[in-house]
Amino acid sequence: MGNAYGHFDDDAREYVVTRPDTPLPWLNVLGQDELFGLCTNTGGGYTFWRDARLRRLTRYRYNDAPYDSVGRYLFVRDGATVWNPGWKPTKTPLDRYECRHGLGYTRITGAKDGVEVELLFFVPPGEDAELWRTTVRNVGAVTKELTLFSYVEFCLYEALNDMTNFQRTYSIGEVEVDGGAIFHTTEYRERRDHLTMFGCTGEIAGFDTSRDAFVGVHNGLHEATVPFAGAAANSVAHGWNPIGSHQLDLRLEPGAEERFAFVLAYLHDPEPREQGRALLARYRDRDAVESAFAALGERWESLLSAFQVDCPDPHATRMANTWNPLQCMATFNLSRSASLYESGIGRGMGFRDSNQDLLGFVHLIPERARGRLLDLAATQLADGTCFHQYQPLTKQGNAEIGGDFYDDHLWLVLSSCAYVKETGDDSVLDEPVGYADTPGSGETLLHHLETSIAYTLSHRGPHGLPLIGHADWNDCLNLNCFSTEPDESFQTAGDVEGSVAESVMIAGLFLRACDELAALYRHLGRDEDAKRVDASSAEMLAVVEEHGWDGEWYVRAFDAAGEPVGSHTCDEGRIFIESQAWCVLGGAGRENGRARRALESVREHLGSEHGIVLHQPAYTRYRPELGEITSYPPGYKENAGVFSHNNTWITLAWCLEGEGERALETYLAICPSAREEAIETYRSEPYVYAQMIAGPDAATPGEAKNSWLTGTAAWAFVSLAQGILGIEPGYDGLRVNPCIPRGWGGYRVSRRFRGVLYEIEVANPDGVSRGVRSLHVDGREVAGDVIPLAAGGPVQVQVVLGAN
Numbered sequence: 001m002g003n004a005y006g007h008f009d010d011d012a013r014e015y016v017v018t019r020p021d022t023p024l025p026w027l028n029v030l031g032q033d034e035l036f037g038l039c040t041n042t043g044g045g046y047t048f049w050r051d052a053r054l055r056r057l058t059r060y061r062y063n064d065a066p067y068d069s070v071g072r073y074l075f076v077r078d079g080a081t082v083w084n085p086g087w088k089p090t091k092t093p094l095d096r097y098e099c100r101h102g103l104g105y106t107r108i109t110g111a112k113d114g115v116e117v118e119l120l121f122f123v124p125p126g127e128d129a130e131l132w133r134t135t136v137r138n139v140g141a142v143t144k145e146l147t148l149f150s151y152v153e154f155c156l157y158e159a160l161n162d163m164t165n166f167q168r169t170y171s172i173g174e175v176e177v178d179g180g181a182i183f184h185t186t187e188y189r190e191r192r193d194h195l196t197m198f199g200c201t202g203e204i205a206g207f208d209t210s211r212d213a214f215v216g217v218h219n220g221l222h223e224a225t226v227p228f229a230g231a232a233a234n235s236v237a238h239g240w241n242p243i244g245s246h247q248l249d250l251r252l253e254p255g256a257e258e259r260f261a262f263v264l265a266y267l268h269d270p271e272p273r274e275q276g277r278a279l280l281a282r283y284r285d286r287d288a289v290e291s292a293f294a295a296l297g298e299r300w301e302s303l304l305s306a307f308q309v310d311c312p313d314p315h316a317t318r319m320a321n322t323w324n325p326l327q328c329m330a331t332f333n334l335s336r337s338a339s340l341y342e343s344g345i346g347r348g349m350g351f352r353d354s355n356q357d358l359l360g361f362v363h364l365i366p367e368r369a370r371g372r373l374l375d376l377a378a379t380q381l382a383d384g385t386c387f388h389q390y391q392p393l394t395k396q397g398n399a400e401i402g403g404d405f406y407d408d409h410l411w412l413v414l415s416s417c418a419y420v421k422e423t424g425d426d427s428v429l430d431e432p433v434g435y436a437d438t439p440g441s442g443e444t445l446l447h448h449l450e451t452s453i454a455y456t457l458s459h460r461g462p463h464g465l466p467l468i469g470h471a472d473w474n475d476c477l478n479l480n481c482f483s484t485e486p487d488e489s490f491q492t493a494g495d496v497e498g499s500v501a502e503s504v505m506i507a508g509l510f511l512r513a514c515d516e517l518a519a520l521y522r523h524l525g526r527d528e529d530a531k532r533v534d535a536s537s538a539e540m541l542a543v544v545e546e547h548g549w550d551g552e553w554y555v556r557a558f559d560a561a562g563e564p565v566g567s568h569t570c571d572e573g574r575i576f577i578e579s580q581a582w583c584v585l586g587g588a589g590r591e592n593g594r595a596r597r598a599l600e601s602v603r604e605h606l607g608s609e610h611g612i613v614l615h616q617p618a619y620t621r622y623r624p625e626l627g628e629i630t631s632y633p634p635g636y637k638e639n640a641g642v643f644s645h646n647n648t649w650i651t652l653a654w655c656l657e658g659e660g661e662r663a664l665e666t667y668l669a670i671c672p673s674a675r676e677e678a679i680e681t682y683r684s685e686p687y688v689y690a691q692m693i694a695g696p697d698a699a700t701p702g703e704a705k706n707s708w709l710t711g712t713a714a715w716a717f718v719s720l721a722q723g724i725l726g727i728e729p730g731y732d733g734l735r736v737n738p739c740i741p742r743g744w745g746g747y748r749v750s751r752r753f754r755g756v757l758y759e760i761e762v763a764n765p766d767g768v769s770r771g772v773r774s775l776h777v778d779g780r781e782v783a784g785d786v787i788p789l790a791a792g793g794p795v796q797v798q799v800v801l802g803a804n
């Protein structure tokens with residue numbers, strides 16, 4: 001198993017990269033609370049505190065050649081040879097290289113000429129610092145005299161300014177050097193109450209803080225002046241480009257080892273320099289570093305114990321137990337802001353994105369999910385529309401990448417209900433969040449949910465379907481944009497006022513949101529409200545069935561001229577995935593067989609060996625009335641690419657139809673672990689989902705792009721955990737409602753729910769796909785399929801599937 005570049009180590013919960021020249025840089029995300037680091041398999045990437053735009057601590061040059069050429073580097077000078085344990089930037093051939101990406105840490109080991117250097121990068125839980133535990137071993141037979149140089153390049157905090165406003169930034173950079181502590185103090189005590197420290201706990205033989213001195217004005221990092229010269233310049237930066245570098249001289253007898261740590265810290269105590277020195281003093285103690293690392297491991301083990309599975313499919317087991325939660329943590333923390341493909345300045349916390357991300361995260365740390373829910377709700381406007389994104393640091397919504405996406409508000413209903421079902425915390429509904437344009441007004445979260453439903457009800461077009469606004473979930477289906485100007489954004493151009501363009505997908509999402517809200521009201525004992533919501537839903541359902549059905553599938557939308565999009569009458573874009581998924585998930589077509597017909601149509605017309613494409617046929621020319629979707633080359637992104645995110649909805653939809661084989665087939669088609677062997681085509685990390693896999697119409701079918709920050713993470717988890725494995729949190733307990741391939745004999749899940757661990761064993765003696773025949777809880781038979789809420793635990797649950 002594995003591929004030419006690496007393999008999974010399931011017991012260690014690590015992906016082991018064995019060759020540094022991966023098809024693309026393979027990333028890991030360090031940090032879990034407030035300080036985050038992007039770290040590639042060669043140590044590339046950068047570190048920021050909370051907000052990759054406003055508090056970027058170290059620099060990165062996006063879209064550089066080579067990709068990923070700035071990062072956390074250590075240069076080793078051994079005689080005349082200079083090398084890096086992570087291969088880059090010198091790319092000096094190594095005798096051995098290994099990178100292990102794990103849960104919140106990356107360990108890179110390089111060896112050359114009898115010297116082995118191991119760098120372990122991680123952010124201790126609760127700490128605003130990234131540690132680089134560094135171990136240098138003489139594994140050869142002769143004494144080694146080595147000179148080491150560390151390297152980071154400081155970012156002047158506001159990343160957009162830092163990468164554009166050089167007339168200013170080249171004159172403001174400031175540093176202070178205090179032994180092993182290098183402080184980056186630009187603007188400190190002017191407009192900033194924080195600074196950055198890059199410190200070393202080892203004994204320092206020199207330092208550098210000027211990039212020009214360390215690298216050389218005309219050099220690349222691979223030929224940096226100081227490491228090749230073998231001596232630090234002890235430079236102090238005044239403006240230009242401040243960096244942090246320490247020189248360490250080591251003499252190691254054969255078999256000897258030195259261990260020390262670098263500490264990259266965001267310091268914001270009243271006395272930040274004291275804080276920094278104290279941190280260094282603390283981590284000078286090797287045991288303190290070890291216990292910080294152990295704490296990280298314990299933190300993750302405890303998080304992961306919320307859901308663990310042992311099922312017949314090895315990819316599903318591996319993803320659910322380790323990689324899917326890791327990615328859910330990243331999307332929850334970073335939304336769509338910072339990865340190798342999101343620059344950290346363009347897109348902050350997306351409203352629809354973060355509400356969906358929460359679905360995959362809420363069982364891990366419910367308290368943080370609660371806070372996020374309230375932050376999101378606070379960026380909804382009183383009329384029901386939402387700021388499409390907000391900056392994580394300020395929590396202020398903005399319309400920089402557009403507004404009036406008429407699906408946004410409905411996702412808040414799904415996330416809020418998921419939170420209450422997970423936690424039983426009804427009190428969140430009474431939180432007085434207010435609206436972004438009427439902040440002190442004190443309207444509750446529940447009020448927001450009502451506002452959301454009401455907005456869709458009152459913003460409908462000629463067929464009675466919801467208006468689409470600038471776009472719905474598909475940012476690129478811009479039915480009101482009509483852009484002919486290359487310099488404008490598809491998401492902001494055009495006027496939605498007075499337009500009649502409608503979305504069938506929003507109608508389906510609305511049906512689902514109504515189901516959720518009605519169930520919430522029943523849980524709250526408010527049956528009249530539940531009935532009112534049910535009535536709205538029934539009315540919308542009738543509209544969907546009357547105007548939304550095309551004969552073999554659901555129409556996608558009606559454009560501003562009232563023409564159908566995603567209909568057999570169209571020459572291109574005849575069938576779309578999103579409306580099939582959401583109509584089925586919203587309960588349309590259940591009574592009349594259309595749901596199944598729609599899903600079969602998806603399989604027949606949109607299925608491919610790389611996953612389900614977004615629509616067919618791909619658009620081959622630009623159509624102003626449809627917008628950005630027609631601007632992409634066929635097979636890429638929203639123009640008939642495999643958009644992983646919406647594949648997961650189809651998995652869930654097949655579960656509703658009770659087709660376990662179809663559900664698993666859909667799940668596996670986009671599963672990165674299942675792509676591991678096709679890596680030369682796939683190229684992206686085989687352990688996390690990518691937003692898009694090029695479809696059959698593309699020139700490079702099967703090639704994945706934009707890994708890490710995608711709603712796929714959360715929904716893939718939901719589709720597996722709640723759909724296929726069927727462990728669904730509910731108001732009154734955990735419901736067990738699996739939909740598995742008939743060939744599965746059974747599986748086990750351990751699930752922490754409201755503080756109690758449930759050990760669930762599912763047996764499938766008759767080879768069915770769904771249907772619970774019996775349920776025993778701690779040996780007692782329980783009627784139905786809901787495990788009643790328990791206290792204490794662990795609770796032993798036996799489920800037998802089969803006909804009653």
Ligand code: GLC
Nearest residue numbers: 336350352353473474475476
């Ligand atoms: C991107 C956006 C997401 C959108 C999707 C489809 O992933 O972050 O909000 O739904 O593209 O256009």
Ligand code: GLC
Nearest residue numbers: 401475476490491628637638
């Ligand atoms: C582009 C992308 C889409 C993304 C949007 C966000 O249109 O194709 O995936 O959601 O930008 O602004």
